[in-house]
Amino acid sequence: MSKNTPKAIRGTQDIFGADAEAFAFVVETFERVRRLYRFRRIEMPVFEKTEVFARSLGETTDVVSKEMYSFEDRGGDSLTLRPEFTAGIARAYLTNGWQQHAPLKAATHGPLFRYERPQKGRYRQFHQIDAEIIGAVEPQADVELLAMADQLLKELGIEGVTLHLNTLGDGTSREAWRAALIEYFSAVKDQLSEDSQQRLEKNPLRILDSKDGRDKPFLADAPKIDDFLSDEARAFFKAVTDGLDAAGVKWVRAEALVRGLDYYRHTAFEFIPDEGSAAAEALGAQSTVLGGGRYDGLMESLGGPATPAVGWAAGIERLAMLVGKREIFDRAKLVIVPDTGNVEELAWYYTSQLRASGLSVEIAYSGKAKKRIDKARRTDPDAIFFVRERGHAEGNEYLRQGAHMSVIAMDELAEKVGTILGVGKIDWSR
Ligand code: ATP
Numbered sequence: 434m435s436k437n438t439p440k441a442i443r444g445t446q447d448i449f450g451a452d453a454e455a456f457a458f459v460v461e462t463f464e465r466v467r468r469l470y471r472f473r474r475i476e477m478p479v480f481e482k483t484e485v486f487a488r489s490l491g492e493t494t495d496v497v498s499k500e501m502y503s504f505e506d507r508g509g510d511s512l513t514l515r516p517e518f519t520a521g522i523a524r525a526y527l528t529n530g531w532q533q534h535a536p537l538k539a540a541t542h543g544p545l546f547r548y549e550r551p552q553k554g555r556y557r558q559f560h561q562i563d564a565e566i567i568g569a570v571e572p573q574a575d576v577e578l579l580a581m582a583d584q585l586l587k588e589l590g591i592e593g594v595t596l597h598l599n600t601l602g603d604g605t606s607r608e609a610w611r612a613a614l615i616e617y618f619s620a621v622k623d624q625l626s627e628d629s630q631q632r633l634e635k636n637p638l639r640i641l642d643s644k645d646g647r648d649k650p651f652l653a654d655a656p657k658i659d660d661f662l663s664d665e666a667r668a669f670f671k672a673v674t675d676g677l678d679a680a681g682v683k684w685v686r687a688e689a690l691v692r693g694l695d696y697y698r699h700t701a702f703e704f705i706p707d708e709g710s711a712a713a714e715a716l717g718a719q720s721t722v723l724g725g726g727r728y729d730g731l732m733e734s735l736g737g738p739a740t741p742a743v744g745w746a747a748g749i750e751r752l753a754m755l756v757g758k759r760e761i762f763d764r765a766k767l768v769i770v771p772d773t774g775n776v777e778e779l780a781w782y783y784t785s786q787l788r789a790s791g792l793s794v795e796i797a798y799s800g801k802a803k804k805r806i807d808k809a810r811r812t813d814p815d816a817i818f819f820v821r822e823r824g825h826a827e828g829n830e831y832l833r834q835g836a837h838m839s840v841i842a843m844d845e846l847a848e849k850v851g852t853i854l855g856v857g858k859i860d861w862s863r
């Protein structure tokens with residue numbers, strides 16, 4: 434690399450090889466599972482007006498106050514690269530009249546941008562999969578969404594990750610709890626971290642989330658939401674947990690779990706690696722894999738009608754780290770090796786027929802014959818098919834595993850290839 438070559442932006446990644454395969458596996462599995470649960474695919478813009486995020490997430494949140502990539506465009510509008518999906522989806526729901534599809538089950542994935550200190554599992558451009566149910570007031574929506582998350586993790590083969598579940602109550606419960614927290618933490622204000630002293634003014638719930646050693650001694654005895662829940666909020670939470678039990682989703686209660694953003698109500702949850710598990714080992718300090726909750730207040734903060742909604746997002750990179758190294762590709766079933774330039778057209782004919790019939794085929798056309806053969810062997814396919822010039826000592830074409838052939842008709846090839854690969858006779862007619 435010359436000194437002159439520009440470097441990548443700090444906190445961005447160029448993902449390749451086994452990491453890229455793990456990434457793709459996460460996305461493909463998500464796509465499959467969201468279809469099982471009948472979530473509709475949506476595609477969202479990567480940037481929005483800054484106010485979409487500022488108003489939805491709350492000015493005092495870390496994301497809005499410290500982490501957004503905001504800029505003025507040439508027309509003088511303040512725009513922001515999306516730091517999360519939910520606010521933009523809420524905006525789209527209102528501006529497109531998606532109310533007509535309510536309850537709308539929607540899923541998407543793609544890049545997000547946050548100005549954070551890059552470290553393992555934490556980037557400035559990262560990627561999420563995201564699922565939302567908008568316009569459903571029923572706790573069953575929370576159950577469905579959580580069951581989907583749980584099944585996704587299972588289908589990804591991720592073990593040792595548990596659903597931590599809490600309720601933040603409805604607006605009234607949350608306010609009463611908040612007041613009690615302010616009173617409790619105010620009494621020890623001087624001993625709290627600077628961050629938490631600030632949170633005390635702006636969002637005391639978030640002190641419970643603190644990882645600072647100075648705050649920790651006070652967290653265990655802090656007031657609990659359960660003492661402030663209204664009857665409705667309590668019934669709602671019970672319906673969620675009963676539903677999860679019935680659906681076979683394991684969960685633990687996490688009374689101190691509050692999500693970072695202002696818009697959450699009722700259910701809040703995170704999937705977190707169990708202490709000492711391989712998953713915890715793999716992720717280090719960046720432990721939350723998937724997080725979300727109910728955000729009944731969000732649409733109103735964007736000027737829309739009160740709209741109940743619940744959703745989650747998961748970092749694709751963090752999931753990919755738990756999935757582990759995946760084989761670079763599915764191995765090619767078959768490599769076709771034309772010996773010389775003279776038989777390349779014939780080789781292309783076979784290759785395209787086989788690919789059209791749904792077989793994964795590699796054609797080796799780089800370098801001289803020996804290099805082509807070496808490359809084919811390294812791919813470790815089930816079979817190598819040499820296309821040779823007439824008169825070659827080893828016959829015109831043959832398949833590695835024993836079957837020598839002279840010039841063969843497509844039909845015969847179809848049968849031989851099919852038998853050797855164990856897929857039955859290949860159907861050319863498609
Ligand atoms: P954290 O507590 O790790 O900062 P968060 O609460 O900010 O996470 P959310 O906004 O809930 O995260 O995003 C959901 C998921 O997206 C996280 O659980 C994580 O898997 C992933 N994620 C969030 N920020 C980053 C980042 N900077 N780099 C990589 N993944 C991230």
Ligand code: MG
Pocket residue numbers: none
């Ligand atoms: Mg964060």
